[in-house]
Amino acid sequence: MAQEAPIGPGPVKYAIFGCGTNGYNIILELAREHERVIVADRDETRVRHLRDQKFEAYQRDITSSDMLAGLPQFDIAFVMTGDGDANLAAVLTIKKRLPSVQVVARSVDPVNGQKLTAAGADSVIYPQEVVARQAVLQVKKQHASRISQRLFSLLAGWEGTLGIITHNNPDPDAIASAVALAEIARAANPKTLATRIFYDGTIGHQENRTFVNLLDIKMEHLTPEALSQCSHLAMVDCPGPGSNNDVPPQTRIDIVIDHHRDGKHPAAGGSFSDIRPGAGSTASILTQYLQELDVPVDKRVATALLYGIRTDTREFRRNVTPQDLGYAGFLLPLTDAGLLDKIMSPSMSQETLDVIGTAITKRRIQSGYLFANVGYVMNRDALPQAADILITLEGVNTALVYGITDTAIVISARNRDVRLHIGNALSEAFGEMGDAGGHPNMAAATLPLHYFGKVEDKARLLEIVIEPVLRKFRDLVGLENEGKKNGSP
Ligand SMILES: [Mn+2]
Incomplete structure (x- = not known):
């Protein structure tokens, strides 16, 4: 037989040791994927049956040290009998004779599991646990399909205007989720239900403004009149009235869709609430609805949702779940790659450039800590962009x-x-x-000025108050004493 060029390991071949129910199901699964499988089992009748089904089966006692003799070469072994000691013996034999083979072993209890790992098994599985996980996954999928349907029929029955509210200073996740919900409402009820999207604060970050402009997303400022014009209200990416939005706390919110895990959940009194602290983004939840409901996803919506998932999971690096990746995979072929590119590399506003410039010139570095006072800013979103750049400077481990x-x-x-x-x-x-917190590698604080807000010269005010304010931080990280020794930075 002609030898293929040696560009990688040969064709993967599986060997199953022990062909009870679990082993047999693995064979069937691999056969479905057209993989070549060999099977070794102690039971002569079982081996005969397997051969009748055209499987490559061998009669072997897997506890015997020569059980590998005469078997074709394989790369991956499943050791699957219900006998913990037999499995242990087989793992030891395989790992001793064929150290490069990857071994998956079935364990009968936690102690057996530890022994299998110690014997060199690359992974240990407890069938009960696998079943449990699969059951949870399946039930979640069913539940998702059920609640998607519920949302759809709810929307189908409404008349008037659905006001969709994002959180203050909405980010792409909130905006994309609002757009997707509007799309579902349109599909469910094209005749009697209109939609409007509301926000408070600003759409600050360059990329976010580009995102809204390029995708032609219509968003209005939330006002009491606007609220009163809506027959129904929905909230996306925030948990309820008054929580990261300026909606009066007693307002009835009919639909709440959110994923924040730290959010307190004020009673919205509404008819539909889907809060999933495990999801990486609200856009993921909305993507699942679209998928479950078979609502056609146009380029604009797909691009918005993918961008929402990407930014909320920091390019799939933070709080991301396999489900989030699955939704991203579903959206990707539906998006407009050119549009996505344009959003990701927007031109920077003059103020952001100025703030970054100021941050660079005004930076002070002490023991790996960088501090930069950028003075008065109209748009606070320039700050994280400046911090992103300054943290990359050599010798800087932490940038404020x-x-x-x-x-x-x-x-x-x-x-x-x-x-x-x-x-x-x-x-x-x-x-x-004020409000302060975040992640191990990124964080923010907002300290309200209250009545000092009336002070005209804000930059001067900042200069006066910032040192005592920062001292708490410097004390905390152990910079204060050092500062006195070496003179203030
Ligand atoms: Mn979010």
Whole structure:
């Protein structure tokens, strides 16, 4: 037989040791995928039956040390009998004779599992656990299909205007989710239900503005009149009225779809609520609805949703689940790649450029900590962009960029020192003064000015108050004493 060029390992071949119910199901699964499988079992009748079914079966006692003799070469072994000691013996034999073979072994109990691992098994499975996981997955899928249907029929029965509310200063996840919900409403009820999308605050970040403009997403400022014009209200990417939005707390919200795990869930009193703290983004949940409902997804919606999932999971690196990846895979062929590219590399606004420039010139570095005062900013979203750039400087492990808006002192932090959880540090240092927290490597704080908001010269105000404010942080990370020794940075 002609030899193929040696560009990789040969064709993967599986060997199953022990062909009870579990082993047999693995054979069937592999056969479905047209994989070549060999089977070894102690039971002569069983081996005969397998051969009758055209499987390559061998009679072997897997506890015997020469059980591999005469078997063709294989790359992956499943050791699947219900006898823990026999499985252990087989793993030892395989690993001793064929150390490069990958071994998956069935364990009968946790102690047996540990022994199998110690014997060299590459993975150990408990069939009960596999069944449990599969059952949960299946039930979740069914549940998703059921609630999607419920949402659809709910929307189909409504008349008037559905107001879809995002959280304040909406991010792509919130915006994409709103767009997708509007799409589902249109599909469910094209005749009697209109939709409007509302937000409060600003759509700040460059990319977010580009995103809204390029995808031609119509969003309106949330006002009391606008609210009163809606017959129904929905909230996406935030858990209820008054929580990261300016909707009065007693307002009835008919639909709530969110994924935040830290969110308190104010009673929305509505008819539909789907809050999944496990999901990487709200856009993932909406994608699942579209999928389950077979609602056609146009380029615009697909591009928005994919962008929402990507940004909320920080390019699939944060809180991402296999499901999120699955939805991304579903959306990808439906998106407009050129559009996505344009969103990802928008031209920077003059203010953002200025803020980054100021941050670079005003930076002070002490023991790997960088501090940069950017003064008065209209748009706080320039800060994280500046921090993203400054953290890449050599010798900088942690970067704090701070500035002042009309209403608050704002701090944006980035960190690559694994010993420091910057979210916790900010929350500990500034939590009492305002809103502060985040992740191990990125965090932010907003310290409201309250009546100092009336001060005209904001940059001057910041200069006066920032040192005592920052001292708490410097104390916390152990920079304060060092500062006194070496003179303030
Ligand atoms: Mn989100």
